[in-house]
Amino acid sequence: MTDQNGVERCEYSHVHEEIVEKVERTMPEDEILYDLAELFKIFGDSTRIKILYVLFESEMCVCDIAKLLGMTQSAISHQLRALKQSKLVKYRREGKTVFYSLADGHVRTILGQGMEHIAE
Amino acid sequence: MTDQNGVERCEYSHVHEEIVEKVERTMPEDEILYDLAELFKIFGDSTRIKILYVLFESEMCVCDIAKLLGMTQSAISHQLRALKQSKLVKYRREGKTVFYSLADGHVRTILGQGMEHIAE
DNA sequence: ATAACATATGAATTATTGTTCATATGTTAT
């Protein structure tokens, strides 16, 4: 069923040619799909989700987040970096302290839709 | 800064007590947050995202998905299982063939919001 | 019952990722 290049060779295809063409027209570029997957990977960790939920209520410094979640400063800092790189959180420095906050509204929508889905 | 239990002990907390209480009231149960992370992990892989995009256009059998994405039947089948377990796709059997399709509308919303976010 | 096809699955391998530990960087006060 699979040739030497790993490409499928089913005897009878069920998709009509028009569907194939439509898929090829609508499917975003590989690079975009890769970026999209990278974004969702960020949501795919409960520590990061908790951080986002904390930031729903208020901007907060690294240490206070760590205290609230009962985790080390290092672990939280590493995860905040991931959230920062994905532009899901932003930060401002005030003396020794760095305050993190949510970067935009998509976070709420995405988490909200996820919640709705698992609630079913 | 960290005690022997790994709990943070910052000298000066910046969060006010009322914020802490609000976070503790609003934060969902650990189990729910875990399930939520599990759901987003599913979106965190470009192969699965491609499968979902394909299914936007039409229900489709495993072999045709594999052909469209240039991947093996086995790899697609494994990923479809993950999508099925997360209730993101459903399926119906017709003879030897199994047709997969999107299970609900959250998929579109979540992917759409993700797209909006990375487009910024 | 057997052959042929479509799909599913277990085990192995490779790659990725979260946390910890130790330490570095940056900031403020003395």
Add this chain to the structure above:
DNA sequence: ATAACATATGAACAATAATTCATATGTTAT
């Protein structure tokens, strides 16, 4: 300059996960 505090980061380790390969299951036709 030094000490103290807050945060960031690199390396290592342990845990997860994606794909491949081989094979099993399920369905249809002969």
